[in-house]
Amino acid sequence: MKKNVVSDALRTGLNRRPGRVLRLVLLVLATAVFFVFARYARYAKIDEFSGYKTGQMQVISGVIFAAIFAVSYAVQLRAGRKLPVYMHVLLAVLTGAVLLAKISLLDYVSDDYDIFLSNWIYEYSQMGWKEGLGRYIGSDYTPPYLYLMQIISRMKDYPPQYLVKAISIAFEVLMCTALMKLTSLRVKGDGAPLLVYHIASLLPTVVFNGAYWGQCDVIYVSFCLMAVYMGLTRRSARSMILFGVALSFKLQTVFFLPVLLPLWLRRDIKLRHLVLIPASYMVMMIPALWGGKSLHHVLTVYTQQAGNYNFITMNGPNLYQFLPDLDKEMLYRMFGGMAMVLGIACMMAMCALVSVHRDRLSVDATLLSCLLMLSGIPFFLPKMHERYTFGADVLSLVLAVFAPGRRILLPLCFGFASYAAYTAGLPGEKILDLKWAAMFQMVGVALTAAELWRALNTDRQNAALAEVKA
Numbered sequence: 247m248k249k250n251v252v253s254d255a256l257r258t259g260l261n262r263r264p265g266r267v268l269r270l271v272l273l274v275l276a277t278a279v280f281f282v283f284a285r286y287a288r289y290a291k292i293d294e295f296s297g298y299k300t301g302q303m304q305v306i307s308g309v310i311f312a313a314i315f316a317v318s319y320a321v322q323l324r325a326g327r328k329l330p331v332y333m334h335v336l337l338a339v340l341t342g343a344v345l346l347a348k349i350s351l352l353d354y355v356s357d358d359y360d361i362f363l364s365n366w367i368y369e370y371s372q373m374g375w376k377e378g379l380g381r382y383i384g385s386d387y388t389p390p391y392l393y394l395m396q397i398i399s400r401m402k403d404y405p406p407q408y409l410v411k412a413i414s415i416a417f418e419v420l421m422c423t424a425l426m427k428l429t430s431l432r433v434k435g436d437g438a439p440l441l442v443y444h445i446a447s448l449l450p451t452v453v454f455n456g457a458y459w460g461q462c463d464v465i466y467v468s469f470c471l472m473a474v475y476m477g478l479t480r481r482s483a484r485s486m487i488l489f490g491v492a493l494s495f496k497l498q499t500v501f502f503l504p505v506l507l508p509l510w511l512r513r514d515i516k517l518r519h520l521v522l523i524p525a526s527y528m529v530m531m532i533p534a535l536w537g538g539k540s541l542h543h544v545l546t547v548y549t550q551q552a553g554n555y556n557f558i559t560m561n562g563p564n565l566y567q568f569l570p571d572l573d574k575e576m577l578y579r580m581f582g583g584m585a586m587v588l589g590i591a592c593m594m595a596m597c598a599l600v601s602v603h604r605d606r607l608s609v610d611a612t613l614l615s616c617l618l619m620l621s622g623i624p625f626f627l628p629k630m631h632e633r634y635t636f637g638a639d640v641l642s643l644v645l646a647v648f649a650p651g652r653r654i655l656l657p658l659c660f661g662f663a664s665y666a667a668y669t670a671g672l673p674g675e676k677i678l679d680l681k682w683a684a685m686f687q688m689v690g691v692a693l694t695a696a697e698l699w700r701a702l703n704t705d706r707q708n709a710a711l712a713e714v715k716a
Contacts, residue, residue, distance in 0.1 A: 263327070263328060263329070263330060263331075264327070264330075264331050264334060268331070269323045269324075269327065269334070272323065272331075272334055272335070272338065273316065273319055273320055273323060276315075276319055276338040276342070277312050277315060277316040277319070279342070280311075280312055280315045280338075280342045280345070281308045281309070281312035282308075283342065283346055284307060284308040284311040284312055284315070284345075284346070284349065285304045285305060285307065285308030286304065287307070287346060287349050287350070288350065288353075289303070289304065289307055289352065289353070289405075289408070290353045291352070291353055291405040291407060291408065292304065292307075292405065303403075303404060306404055307349075307408065310408075310409075310412050311345060311349060311412065311415075314345065314412065314415055314416050314419065315341060315342060315345055317416075317419055318341050318345070318419045318422075319337065319338055319341050321419065321423050321426075321443075322334075322337050322341065322440060322443065323337075325426060325430075325436060325439060325440060325443075326436040326440050327436075328436055329436055329437075329440075337440065340444055341444075344444070344447050344448060345415070347453075348415055348453065348456070348457035349457075351411075351453070351457040351458045352407065352408050352411050352457065353407075354458055354459075355407060356458075356459050356460055356672075358459070358460070358461070359407060359410065359460050362384065363395065363406075363410060363460070364406065364407070366383050366384045366392070366395050367395050367398055367399045367406045368399070369381070369383055370383065370395060370396045370399035371399040371400070371402055375396070375537075376536070376537050376538070377537070378396045378399075378537065379393075379396070379533050379534055379536065379537025379538070379539070380534070380537030380538025380539050381537075382539070382543070386547065386550050386551050386554060387547075388494055388495060388496075388544075388547050388548075389494075389530070389531055389533065389534035389539065389544060389547075390491075390494045390495050390530045390531075391462060391465070391495055392534075393533060393534075394413055395410075398410060398413075407460065410460045411456060411457055411460045413462070413465075414455070414456030414457070414460065414461065414462060414464050414465070415456050415457055417456075417462075417464045417465045417468045418446075418447055418452060418456055418464050418468075420468040420469075420472065421446065421452075421464050421467055421468035421471060421640065422442075422443045422444075422446045422447050423443070423472075424468060424471035424472040424474075424475055425442050425443065425446050425471060425640060425641070425643060425644055426439040426440065426442055426443040427439070427472075427475045428471065428474065428475050428478075428613065428641075428644045429442045429644050429647055429648075431475075431478060431479075431609050432609055432610060432648050433647055433648065438647050441647075442643050442644060442647055445643055446640050446643055449639060449640065449643075449657075449661060450661065450664075450665045450668075451636060451639045451661060451664040451665055451668060452464070452639075452640065454665070454668050454672070455633060455636060455668075458672075459668075459672065461633060462495070462496070463496065463498070463633050463636040464636070465492075465495050465496070466492040466493075466495045466496035466498060466499050467492075467636055467637045467640065469488045469489070469491050469492035469495070469499075470488070470489065470492045470499055470502040470637065471637075471640070471641065472488050473485045473486075473488035473489045473492065473502070474502070474505060474509075474613070474616060476488060477505075477506075477509040477514050477515050478509070478514055478609055478612065479514075480514050480515075482514065482515040482516045482519045483519050483522060485509075485515060485519075486515070486519045486520060486521075486522035486523050486526070487522050487523075487526045488526075489502070489503065489506075489523050489526075490522060490523040490524065490525065490526025490527045490529075490530075491526055491527075491530060493523065493527050494526070494527045494530035494531065497548045497551060497552075498634055498637075501619060501620050501623055501624065501634070501637060502616065502619075502620065502637065504593055504596060504597060504615075504616075504619045504623075505612065505615065505616040505619065506520070507597050507600055507601070508600045508604075508607050508611070508612045508615050508616075509612065511600065511601065511604040511607055512604075512607050512612065528544075531544040555629055556575055556578045556579075556582070556629070557574035557575055557577075557578050557628075557629060558574050558575075558577035558578040558581055558582065558585065558628050558629070559574060559628065559629070559630055560574075560629060560630060560631040560632070561631060561632040561667050561670045561671045561680065562624060562630030562631055562632055562634055562635070562667060563625075563632065563635065563663040563664065563666070563667045563680065563683035563684045563686065563687040564624060564625045564626065564627070564630050564684055564687065565585075565588075565625055565626055565684065565688075566581070566585065566628065567680045567681050567683065567684035568681060568684060569581070578628055578629070581628070582628045582629075585626060585627060585628035586627065586628065588626035588627075589623050589624075589626040589627035589628075591626075592619075592622045592623050592625075592626050593619065593623055596615060596618055596619055596622070599615075599698075599702075600615050603702045606702045606703075607702075608701065610645070610648055610701050611698060611701040611702055613641065613644065613645055613648075614645060614694060614697055614698040614701055615698055616641065617638055617641050617642055617645060617656070617694050618691065618694045618695055618698055620635065620637040620638040620641060621635060621638035621642075621660060621687065621690055621691050621694060622691045622694075622695075624638075625684075625687055625688065625691055631671075632664065632667035632668050632670065632671050633664075633668075635660065635663070635664050635687065636664070638660050638690070639657070639660050639661050639664050642656040642657040642660050642661075642690070642694075643657050645697070649697075652697065653693075653697060655689075655690075655693055656690055656693055656694060656697075659686045659687070659689050659690030659693065660686075660687065660690045662683075662686050663683045663684070663686040663687040663690065664683075665677075666678045666680065666682060666683035666686070667680060667683045670683075
């Protein structure tokens with residue numbers, strides 16, 4: 247019987263582990279192929295611009311998204327360096343397919359972009375760098391996000407809408423990397439962390455938030471998740487710097503900050519490094535201060551935000567969806583104070599729980615406490631948007647992988663609640679009454695609390711068993 251030499255050689259080659267050179271070759275080849283697909287993808291907005299020829303604008307689009315692909319694939323090549331060659335080829339195909347799917351959503355124009363971002367970008371395009379940095383445009387946004395808008399404004403002959411969404415898609419790479427690293431803290435092997443990486447990039451709320459809606463929640467969430475990972479791996483200073491950078495982008499970073507307590511109780515972080523949070527925040531404000539914005543503005547921008555939109559809920563899947571269908575501003579005047587107390591009480595109860603069980607705080611329990619704060623605090627606070635549980639949607643994936651038999655419902659509940667709430671804030675009919683979204687969120691919060699209690703008591707039982715054996 248004759249051997250098929252070519253087939254055997256190909257099979258052997260695909261099943262071998264790639265070395266550094268082969269991984270580099272795979273990266274270059276895959277990026278080149280993706281560039282061709284990205285260049286010739288459909289970009290309807292390009293027809294509205296005449297500064298460049300269509301071909302040149304397609305090349306720019308191809309370069310931008312090929313760069314995002316290259317970074318994403320490089321991260322996966324490094325993380326899965328022990329996997330065989332055929333798995334790396336599959337990862338390249340999957341990464342490219344997901345990114346091309348997101349490119350197909352770039353032409354949708356949201357109300358937020360049409361009313362706010364497009365006007366800000368145009369205003370920035372009419373002034374110099376320093377003047378733009380000091381101008382009070384979009385003054386209820388923090389300066390770091392406006393820096394990005396000012397950079398986008400420099401490309402006057404390219405659809406800014408694509409660049410706004412490209413920034414969010416690029417930060418999805420950082421977010422998925424952080425989730426992958428968090429997964430690797432408890433799960434051995436390369437397969438599960440890479441699976442989390444790709445599932446996270448495909449979550450409906452992730453796709454809707456960035457590629458479709460052009461929102462920026464992924465920016466602060468990616469920094470926060472990486473900060474949590476740095477904390478759990480005892481890189482305290484880096485963790486605090488990342489939290490400070492996240493806070494400079496979005497106030498919702500405060501939903502992550504209570505995790506500092508269990509990290510400190512575990513002796514993963516040092517109290518003296520907490521000063522790095524406000525320090526890194528102020529470093530991010532230096533360009534705005536140089537441009538002429540006042541110190542008072544950069545320090546009080548969040549207090550200005552807090553005074554806006556005095557509604558009991560802003561499509562958030564929380565407790566107040568169960569109130570009568572009355573004027574939300576009137577409901578805020580009636581129940582806003584109570585809602586603030588409930589939100590703070592939720593945080594304090596969580597802090598008390600982890601303090602009492604400080605000797606049982608494993609990685610699993612620490613992440614569960616973080617998830618409970620990300621999902622529970624917005625469930626009780628007023629004025630919550632549908633996007634404010636974004637962190638819970640993605641972090642729940644990691645915890646589901648830690649114990650898939652029991653926790654698979656966590657990402658399903660949180661994901662469905664957020665998706666249903668998103669449909670209420672986007673054009674078209676919402677898929678369900680938001681009471682159902684709030685119900686799924688409530689179930690997710692309850693399951694998370696039960697899992698945290700189980701984790702704390704399991705750790706106590708394991709510790710007692712270890713003492714008996716000793």
